Amino acid sequence: MDEWFAAYIVGTGRLPLFSFFVAFVSGFLLIRLSVRMIRARVRWWPGNLTPGGLHIHHVVFGVAFMLVGGVAGLLITEREGWSIAVAAGLFGFGSALVLDEFALILHLRDVYWTEQGRTSVDAVFVAIALSGLLLTGLRPVGWTEFQSTAQGAALAQTWLAALVLVNLAGSAVSLLKGKIWSGIAGVFVPGIGVVAAVRLAVPDSPWARWYYPEDSAKLTLAVRRDQRVRRPLIRTKIRFQELIAGRHDLMPETHAESHTPPSRSPEARPSPGGAGGPSAQGD
Template structure:
């Protein structure tokens, strides 16, 4: 374990990234525990207010992110300063992305159905950074041999090809597959080869005069969403808390 940590984390200079990821995940989890306790009216916690205005935790998150980011640039890539700045940056990013939905909608949607987007973005970010730490990023290893240099050239070519397939997957409405495909080989290829989702750029461009392809695309998307929507929602509820039920709409009298 020590050798693996030295070779794959310390030697390539990824220790600050590990610290940032740890701080990011812990900050998000602690923040969700606190906000759920506030929501339930338990514990000594409460909303932070100034002059009667609710201060969302995205505000200190932005401050920590700025301080950690600029501090990392100023301190270099090693030493105590770099580690401290990485922790500050991770904490700030955790607070900011925990309210990603608020930033996206410019509205307090934290406990609404739209607020699920924050949990999804946090999980996606943590997964991508985790993949980088596990060595899926083919750059940044010191003391390369001639064989390593040749492998690096092949890895760079592979990343370029994967990025091309990621663009195809993105055009087919498969954003998650496209994002992971930049890092994990062949993931984007699967998304690029499969049918596009209805309403995607690819479907609008190439399925307009192909009713059979349109119907297959719609059926596959329906089956996929029906299979995975329930488990995905349960995991999001477990991590971030269950959203408030949507208010019933009052019928408009005519």
Template sequence: MGHWLDRNIIEPGKLPLLLALAAFVLTFLVTRAITRLIRAGKGPFGNVTSGELHIHHVVPGVVLTVVGGFGAVASGEEGAWPAIAAVVFGVGAGLVLDEFALVLHLDDVYWTEAGRKSVEAVVLTAALVGLLLAGFAPFGVNDLSQDELQNRAGAAASIGANFLFALIALSKGKARTAVFGVVIPVIALIGSVRLARPDSPWARRFYRRRPRARARSFLRAYRHDRRWSGPRRTVENWLGGRPDPTPRP
């Protein structure tokens, strides 16, 4: 274990990234545990307030993210400061993304169906950072040969093509595929050639006069959601807690 850590993490200079990821995931898990206890009325915890103002934990999260980010930039590469700044940044990012849905909707949707976006953002971020930690580089730059890296035109063309595939996948309503495709280009390529989701900008633009393609798009989306929505909701409930039931009109 020590040899693997030295060779794959410390020598390549990835220790701050590992510490930031660990702090990020741990902060999210601890925060969710505390908020679930507060929701259930158990334990010594309670909401932080100033008068009648409820101070959400995204506020200290933003402060810690700013401090950790600027601290990492100012600390250079020597000493323990990069590692400390990485931990501070990871804690702040965990607090911020735990309330990502609140920032997105500008409303306290923490325990609603819309609040699931926070859990999705955290899982997606942790997975992407894990891929970077494993050695993947954005836009497939790590797949280029030394000759291609020396040839700036070839490198720029490769990066541009990968970015284009990611944009096409995003326009087809496949946000997760597009994000992961930035790091693993073959995923973006697959997402760009497959059918678009029926509610995507691509479908509205190119399937408007193609009823067969539109029907296939609806059928594939239905089968995909039917297969994966249940397991995804189970994992999200386990990680972030079950949302409040939506009141009937």
């Protein structure tokens, strides 16, 4: 095991990324355990940090860890020692705390256990997938070729740059069409993002809201496909996420100054109903 770690992690320069990945996953599991214990009102578990009545969310600590780890990583020149591993670990742990409250940052209000709070879990899963792919040695399309200094490589790199731009454009459109995993996979595997980009968008995606008018044929086809293919997969994903992160079943608070337009998703998303004030939601 030691030989494998030295050869495939340290020897390939992946020690900082490995430390980031392990700390990120550990930090996410730890904070989700904590907030679920707080929500369950387990008496012996430390509760929310509320000095003077001010609820300090764990995103605050995450930002602090990221700053310490990030600045330390910039200062440390040795890329294979324990010091850079610790710095990367601090950055990964802090990133987990921040992304776990991504929905709070996005909506600027506490939606942690509501349906909107699932955005945080989705963001964490995307980050784990990306860092995991990079840890295996997989790199975005064109990464290795653009670093080549061989004679005659400039012409090939020019053509490759055009192909990479097309591929990245396809991945970007895929993301706008609500196809998150296709968009991410398209960054690493050429063609996937382009194929996903020319297909129908998810009904409640930004692309559908911009280009699929109500009662249009495209929206009707998108809804039909969503009901038949995507919804069963989404339900499976939600069950898996809830097993790890807990159930997002609280009703979001209504704000007079803000209005959320109704979703064009093909099926309603009712909240099963769950009560609990801020003290039961966890930090």
